[in-house]
Amino acid sequence: MVDKPLKMKKSERTRAAIEAAARRLFAEHGYERTGIRDIAAAAAIDPAMVIRYFGSKDRLFAEVADFDLGLPDVASIDPAHVGRTLVAHFLALWEGDSANGGLPVLLRSAASNEFAATRIQQLFAAQVLPVLLSLGPSATASQRAGLVASQILGLALTRYVLALPPVVALDRETILAEVGATVQRYATGG
Amino acid sequence: MVDKPLKMKKSERTRAAIEAAARRLFAEHGYERTGIRDIAAAAAIDPAMVIRYFGSKDRLFAEVADFDLGLPDVASIDPAHVGRTLVAHFLALWEGDSANGGLPVLLRSAASNEFAATRIQQLFAAQVLPVLLSLGPSATASQRAGLVASQILGLALTRYVLALPPVVALDRETILAEVGATVQRYATGG
DNA sequence: GAGAAAAGTCAACAAATGTTGACAAAAGGA
């Protein structure tokens, strides 16, 4: 058969459907509250297929949780606006409708799922810390990274996971200004 | 029988044992991952007793989650150090070994448990917001409360729930100074 | 000590969980 443009092989399509459904449900309800049958139903396939394609619930979760923060290159960041830049980037990471959305998945489950917690820790250690290394004395980089994490994950938690009304109500510009200033101070050790 | 000093009625004692075990396990593993049989084992009693004393797992959780932040009186806070004061208070709330410890329970489960999330929201609305009302224009109180919540819960999340190493490594004085300054700025609208 | 009330034990239930294997349908290549 001549190649159907834009249509992948059927197996790829169901695999993608499962992954998309899993991402959405894991992000919405967390690891424990999301059953394989729920995922299968959302993807309109048989529960057994989920296992067939991903081996186990754990491995499916791991696959969905395996993603990249995609932080801008260290060199391309204006040190005077790291705070705002970082916050903007994380906001996009949460609100971006399309591709990844792995961060919501992770944070929703991290509180009661050791794997997810470890994964978050790795992400910050491998991707955020390097950025901070170039912004101040390396001796304090770890401390600065900790403070930055506490504020950024706190914002994500209260706004997207817990959905505390006062935090949800914050408009983008206020967040960029206020939280950005905090992150700026933490990041540069000011 | 003459009253045994410091010993309560037997039923009260087992009830307290269940509650203590539940508090510890809920705080450690979250709502979903803590089974009634786990709680019973930790309290060295029969699983049926848990139901007998508390009716259901939900009600037990609700009981354990029903507590008070115990914030200092608004009037007694020095407005120039609200940030530090608030942070110190929340630190004590987490690290206090004895009585309550309900906050760890709540935060550990809030990400995937609607009841816990709602409860946190209520706590902040009913107990933190009033404090902020006296520290700036009432029109911005909600916004200031949101920012304060994002930082304080973020600290709690990363330090006590996720246990991110760089945040765990922070010493008390650094937290009081750095995070205190942020909360101060958020709270007063500076 | 007899009898009542409280506290505790035990086995079982129905439902939901992740996972598996046997089988049927469809697709693709020869």
Add this chain to the structure above:
DNA sequence: TCCTTTTGTCAACATTTGTTGACTTTTCTC
């Protein structure tokens, strides 16, 4: 068309879950 591989369906499994009811043991009062 025949045959092989892929893809999907179905029923069942073992385990764990919260919860219940019948029963025995303890505790306390008279």
